[in-house]
Amino acid sequence: MAKILIPTPLRPYTDKQDAVDASGTTVGELLADLTRRHSGLKAHLFNDQGKLRSFVNVYVNDEDIRYLQKEQTPVNASDTVSIIPSVAGGVDTVEDVRRSHLGRLGEPLTNDEVKRYSRHLIMPEVGVDGQRKLKASKVLCIGAGGLGSPVAMYLAAAGVGTLGIVDFDTVDFSNLQRQILHGTPDVGRPKLASAKDKLHALNPEIDIQTYEVALSSQNAMQLFEPYDVIVDGTDNFPTRYLVNDACVLLGKPNAYGSIFRFEGQASVFATKDGPCYRCLYPEPPPPGLVPSCAEGGVLGVLPGLIGVIQATEAVKLIMGIGEPLIGRFLIYDALRMRFRELKLRKDPDCPVCGTHPTVTKLIDYEQFCGITPAAPEPAAVNHATEITSVELKQRLDRGDRPRIVDVREPNEYQINRIPGSELIPLGDVPKRYGELNPDEEIVVHCKMGGRSAKAADFLRSVGFKRVLNLKGGILDWIDKVDPSQPKY
Amino acid sequence: MSDRRLTLGARVDEVIRRHGEETYPHECCGALVGRGDGVTDAVALPNTTEEGPRRRFLVRPSDYRLAEQRATELGGELLGFYHSHPDHPAKPSQYDLDHAWPTFAYVIVAVAAGASQAMTVWFLKDDRSIFEEGSLQHGENSHPDPAQTVHG
Numbered sequence: 156m157a158k159i160l161i162p163t164p165l166r167p168y169t170d171k172q173d174a175v176d177a178s179g180t181t182v183g184e185l186l187a188d189l190t191r192r193h194s195g196l197k198a199h200l201f202n203d204q205g206k207l208r209s210f211v212n213v214y215v216n217d218e219d220i221r222y223l224q225k226e227q228t229p230v231n232a233s234d235t236v237s238i239i240p241s242v243a244g245g246v247d248t249v250e251d252v253r254r255s256h257l258g259r260l261g262e263p264l265t266n267d268e269v270k271r272y273s274r275h276l277i278m279p280e281v282g283v284d285g286q287r288k289l290k291a292s293k294v295l296c297i298g299a300g301g302l303g304s305p306v307a308m309y310l311a312a313a314g315v316g317t318l319g320i321v322d323f324d325t326v327d328f329s330n331l332q333r334q335i336l337h338g339t340p341d342v343g344r345p346k347l348a349s350a351k352d353k354l355h356a357l358n359p360e361i362d363i364q365t366y367e368v369a370l371s372s373q374n375a376m377q378l379f380e381p382y383d384v385i386v387d388g389t390d391n392f393p394t395r396y397l398v399n400d401a402c403v404l405l406g407k408p409n410a411y412g413s414i415f416r417f418e419g420q421a422s423v424f425a426t427k428d429g430p431c432y433r434c435l436y437p438e439p440p441p442p443g444l445v446p447s448c449a450e451g452g453v454l455g456v457l458p459g460l461i462g463v464i465q466a467t468e469a470v471k472l473i474m475g476i477g478e479p480l481i482g483r484f485l486i487y488d489a490l491r492m493r494f495r496e497l498k499l500r501k502d503p504d505c506p507v508c509g510t511h512p513t514v515t516k517l518i519d520y521e522q523f524c525g526i527t528p529a530a531p532e533p534a535a536v537n538h539a540t541e542i543t544s545v546e547l548k549q550r551l552d553r554g555d556r557p558r559i560v561d562v563r564e565p566n567e568y569q570i571n572r573i574p575g576s577e578l579i580p581l582g583d584v585p586k587r588y589g590e591l592n593p594d595e596e597i598v599v600h601c602k603m604g605g606r607s608a609k610a611a612d613f614l615r616s617v618g619f620k621r622v623l624n625l626k627g628g629i630l631d632w633i634d635k636v637d638p639s640q641p642k643y
Numbered sequence: 644m645s646d647r648r649l650t651l652g653a654r655v656d657e658v659i660r661r662h663g664e665e666t667y668p669h670e671c672c673g674a675l676v677g678r679g680d681g682v683t684d685a686v687a688l689p690n691t692t693e694e695g696p697r698r699r700f701l702v703r704p705s706d707y708r709l710a711e712q713r714a715t716e717l718g719g720e721l722l723g724f725y726h727s728h729p730d731h732p733a734k735p736s737q738y739d740l741d742h743a744w745p746t747f748a749y750v751i752v753a754v755a756a757g758a759s760q761a762m763t764v765w766f767l768k769d770d771r772s773i774f775e776e777g778s779l780q781h782g783e784n785s786h787p788d789p790a791q792t793v794h795g
Contacts, residue, residue, distance in 0.1 A: 163711065163721045164744040198771055199745055210742045212704045219704070240707050242724050243692070244739035244749070245670055245699035246731040260772045 157230050159189055160237040168195035182213055183226035185236060200238070203284060203475055210241040260284060261291025261316060268360060272314050285474040286314060292473040293317040295382040297370060297398055299346040300324070301448070301458030302388030302412050302465065304336040309466040310386075311354040311361055315473070318354065319364040319382060322346045329643065333455040370394055372517035375401040384469045386410045388462065390447055392439045393520035399424060399432035400517055403508045410468045412461040415445075417454050419461035419487040422480050422499065423468050425508065429481035434502040439524040457489050540611065542598055542623040544632040551575075557596040557623070562610040567602065571640040573632055581606045584613055593619045600625035600632070602643075645775035649722070649748045649764045650681045652782045658685040660759035663727030663752045669696035672726040674710035675748060676719045681782065682748075685725060686713050699738070700726045723748030730755055733763040735774040743767040743774065750779070 156178050161169050169175050177192065179185035186207075190197040200211050207213065213220045214237045220228045230236060264272070264286060275281040275289075294315050296303045299322040311318055324346050326337040334346075341349035347365040354363050368374060370389075379385055379401050387398045387409055395413070402409040402425035409424040411432065424431045464485065471477045484497040507514040536543055550557065559576040561568055568578045579587050581601070591597060597619060599607040604627050611624045625632065633640045651659075655675075662671040662685070672690050677683040688710060692701040702710070702724065714721045724747060728734075733753040735743075743749065745767050753760040765774040 162707075162744075164746040167746055195769075210744075214704075239704040240702075240744055241704055241742075242672070242702040242707060242744065242747075243700065243742040244672075244724075244726050245692070245694075245736065246728050247698075247736040247738055260770075 156232055157185055157234050157236055159185065160235060162238055162240050164240065165196060165199060165238065168199075169193050180229060180231075181224075181226065182215065182220050182228045182230055182236065185230055186213070186226070210243055212239045212241055213237070214239055259291050260287045261289075263287065264290070268314070271358075271360070275313070280476050281474060285476070288474050289314045289470065290316040292384070293319065293382045294384045294386060294469055294473075295319040295321065295379060296386045296388060297321050297394070298388035298390070299334075299336055299350045300330065300388060300390065301333045301414060301453065302462040303350075303386075304334045305459050305462030306386050306388060306410075306412075306466045306469075307336060307350060307354055308357060309463060310469060311358045311363070313466075313470055314358065315361060315469075317362045317364060317382075319366065319378075320347060320350055321366045321368065321370050321378060322350070323367050323369050333453065333458050335459070370397060372397060372520065375517060376405065379405050379407055382407065384408050384410060384472055386412075386465050386469055388412065388465070392445075393524045393526060395432065396439065396523060397517065397520045400507050400514060403431050403433075404516070408472055410465040410472070412458075412465040414453055414457050414461050415448060416451050417457065417489040419457050419489070421461055421464040421468070421485045421487070422483060423472070426472075426479070426481050428501065430499045430501040431505060431508045433507050434505045435484065435499055437502075437506065442525040454489055457487075460487065460489075536626060540622070540624060541626045543626050544635045547573075547598060547625060547632075548636045557598045558591065560591070560597055560599045560610070561601070561629075562599055562607050563601050563629075567643070570643050571629060571633065573600065573629060573637075576600070579610075581610055584610050588614060588617060588619075591619070593617075596621045596623070598623045598625055601628050603628040603630055645766045645768075645777045647748075647766050647775075648680055648778040648780055649675075649750070650780040650782045651750075652677065652681060652683045655682050655685045656762065656781060658687075659725050659750065659752055659762065662687050663729075663754040663759050664757055666690070666696075666727065667754045667757045668729045670698070670700040670727050670729060672700040672702055672724060674702075674713070674721060675723045675725055675750060676710075676714040676717050677722050678719050680722075680748075682722055683719055684717055686710060697729060721747075723750065725750035725752065727752050727754045727759075733761040735765050739765075740767070740771075740774055743771070745769060745771075748777065749774070 156176050158174050159177055160174050166173060177185045177188040179188050200207060202208050215223060215228055215230055215234050264283060272286045275286050276283055292315050294310055296307050299320050307318060307320060326341045326344050326346055326349055328342055330337060331339060336353050337346060337349045345367060347367050351363055351365055366378060375397055385398060385402050385407050389395050389398060399409060408426045411424050412421045468480050471479055482499050484499050486495045503510050506512060559573055561572060561576045561578050562581040562584060564580050599610045599622060601607040604624060607624050611622045614622045630642055633642055662673060670690055673685050673687040675682045676686060688702050688706045690696050690700045691703045692699040711721055728751055733751045749765045752762045762779060764777045764779040766777050768775055
């Protein structure tokens with residue numbers, strides 16, 4: 156048993172006594188017993204994480220426990236323990252305002268909300284306060300696609316009060332394999348429309364804000380401003396750098412995720428002391444080096460896992476619990492079912508979050524990523540190097556038999572093909588062009604015309620006389636000539 | 644709005660204002676001593692913040708103890724603290740809220756370009772969610788809030 160001296164502002168919680176007894180052999184045990192006996196004290200002495208608040212000073216006799224063994228400081232019956240306030244305040248800095256958005260308590264919960272969130276409320280780590288923080292929070296989801304789907308669904312279900320979604324796409328059949336916000340009847344609808352329906356059905360209590368715009372340097376700051384956490388579910392480098400930089404400039408945490416084929420990545424960027432995406436990747440990869448999901452494919456279940464990690468981090472940041480994925484870069488390999496974690500440090504030379512930033516406002520991210528705006532497709536066909544699908548069909552109908560070489564991959568060839576074509580994947584062309592006759596007329600094609608243009612250039616460089624690239628690839632062939640075949 | 648009120652006794656209003664003007668552009672801070680809801684004395688304390696006194700104040704534990712002692716010497720009790728907001732409104736900040744103690748009265752005086760403006764009083768709600776504004780009154784022989792008189 157030891158005596159604890161109670162300061163004036165806390166005496167209403169100790170029946171006006173200025174000294175009370177509590178038992179324990181360390182300061183920590185003593186304080187725990189004190190708050191058991193006088194429960195009103197707890198919120199004022201300890202923060203949500205159960206740590207002593209910074210302005211609460213505990214002295215054993217005349218020593219601050221910070222200079223002893225903190226809460227492990229031993230006490231015996233002859234010691235006097237005092238709780239002594241520091242009194243602090245002032246006007247808010249930008250940093251305080253940022254911080255205050257996260258973790259502010261919202262309105263009290265309604266009875267319906269108590270029922271809905273009861274599995275949260277019964278966990279002391281969340282509790283009513285945690286749920287009220289979720290209710291007061293505002294999260295902006297960039298994209299309502301593969302990652303955005305699970306992110307938005309779980310955040311809506313968890314009771315994030317305001318959920319914003321930015322997307323300008325419409326639902327396509329090829330989205331349905333992974334973008335679970337959208338269903339088959341939604342094909343052709345704006346993604347935001349089906350997202351709103353699905354999320355409202357899931358949780359009508361929350362406010363869903365939709366922004367049908369392409370995120371750009373002109374609108375990003377304004378869009379992000381009202382939100383506490385940004386969840387990056389984008390699928391391209393210019394937008395990824397844009398989201399990162401806007402988050403750093405506004406001081407908003409970025410729950411980042413990305414997916415490709417069988418691999419996913421996740422981290423939390425742009426927190427006060429943590430690294431940002433540019434600390435990891437100061438420069439974007441050369442354009443075309445890293446293919447998109449549309450080009451390289453993606454395992455349908457993968458965005459589910461990565462998106463749920465992003466949603467988990469957003470919820471933790473809002474409630475201020477656990478160990479956030481800050482300064483850690485998580486890499487997930489679905490095929491091997493393995494997680495790896497890389498340590499990330501804030502780069503003092505980072506151009507946007509370093510000590511002497513050179514990027515102080517949003518830039519042109521297309522240009523930064525080496526992507527020049529696509530020149531308008533010349534309407535005219537260059538008959539020396541190209542052929543249209545309609546022309547090819549007419550020639551086949553006339554009995555012409557040019558050799559048709561499909562330079563896609565075997566799995567693509569399994570999906571659809573031009574009758575009579577043979578398969579030589581682009582990567583094999585240099586070692587297999589001997590199978591072709593350089594004097595013969597050859598039509599090369601791929602999915603959309605990009606890879607086959609490379610193959611045509613190569614064949615010409617090794618002396619082929621007449622090589623024609625099928626403009627628009629097999630997709631154009633299916634559109635104009637053979638709609639019976641499936642597209643991918 | 645809190646239903647609590649605080650009455651500033653003679654000269655207390657003036658002492659707080661003058662302290663805020665003297666330390667401008669830095670924040671001033673001090674203790675409020677009295678009985679019940681009546682403040683009889685404002686005790687100036689040093690601002691020991693290490694985060695930049697233009698935006699912050701800190702009364703360290705040793706000065707807090709002095710304030711309690713002084714209150715006893717004056718025959719009263721510690722009712723709360725005052726501080727100034729240089730070039731900012733007399734409203735509590737998030738930082739004020741994050742660091743607030745229950746029960747105490749928090750008097751804030753706005754000081755704009757060296758001249759004191761509005762003065763307000765705030766009390767922390769028991770669940771720590773917000774500060775509620777109390778009514779600040781002036782006892783006998785005390786000046787009314789000059790900012791309110793001028794800009795009323």
